[in-house]
Amino acid sequence: MINKTFWVAMVSLILLTACSSTGSDQQEMAATRTTMVISGDLSSLNSGSTAFAWHPTMFAVHANDEVDEAVVIQHMQSALTQVMQNKGYHLASLNEKPSILVGYGLALESEMSDKEILKKAGLVAGLSTEGVDDKYEKGSVLVALFNPTSPMPVWRVLAQGFTELDKTPEQREQRFEQLLSSMLKPVPVR
Template structure:
């Protein structure tokens, strides 16, 4: 009997010991939030154009705004074309308009983003070396051509590494935008 009790005590002591590896926070993490109704999209909704006024970059001198706008348009075009949509000019009567905005946390806080867009993913900077990375926010909005208000919008946040070369940065951006547009149906 005593031998059985000793075995049980020894067994419970062994199972109570655990080892775990500390999880290192990653600057590659992202958060996203989306709102709106994509019900206006159908198999007849095939053509999109850039929104005439919503193509904005709010960032300091480390960011070349014109280049970022071009990169963003390239990423959006690639993601939407992969779903079957086609870019046309606004004069060609598109079925939807696509607008976007980008900012860095040093230029616009989460509370300012919430105030302007009504959305905020709230990406935590805990454990991230903010001397090397900066939190960036990307807004994508879809409009019906005659509507001044977006019918759908998504806001994503992630960390940008200014030391990353251009090709790798564009690849990461393409992947990020593709994930942001996951809810948009393919045609």
């Protein structure tokens, strides 16, 4: 009897909480969700070396004119370097041959549609904008790992989420770094 009463009370509490959520709470929850899709096989990367370098041609930022592309590229490379270093990799020096090339791209929905992303990257995460306030814009982040001897990526991950322009730059950078860490979680630790 006590067990049944406990479960009835818990279900009632959950329903009451769901009913008391405000529209703005629901919009904020919708705006903080992300979707991710992964393709490829990490086992084909060279496991003998821990050096990585930036892909010479695969880096792109598709955003409006208000976004400083150079700053975004610098932050993206810094955040990716940090994630890779946490996994035991290091950025290759000039005289060192990397075993992995890292390419990346970022796009805001206003500059690149899901259809265009699918055409260029071969992946689409399919994050819905339904129920999300217009103050948030959908953004996409692609990271691809290449074997230096192959023109095709051996592994790719595409994540989509919503920009939070109402947050401070530090808060946005922290969320972005958390996203990259989550995206690269499958990359083996060395």
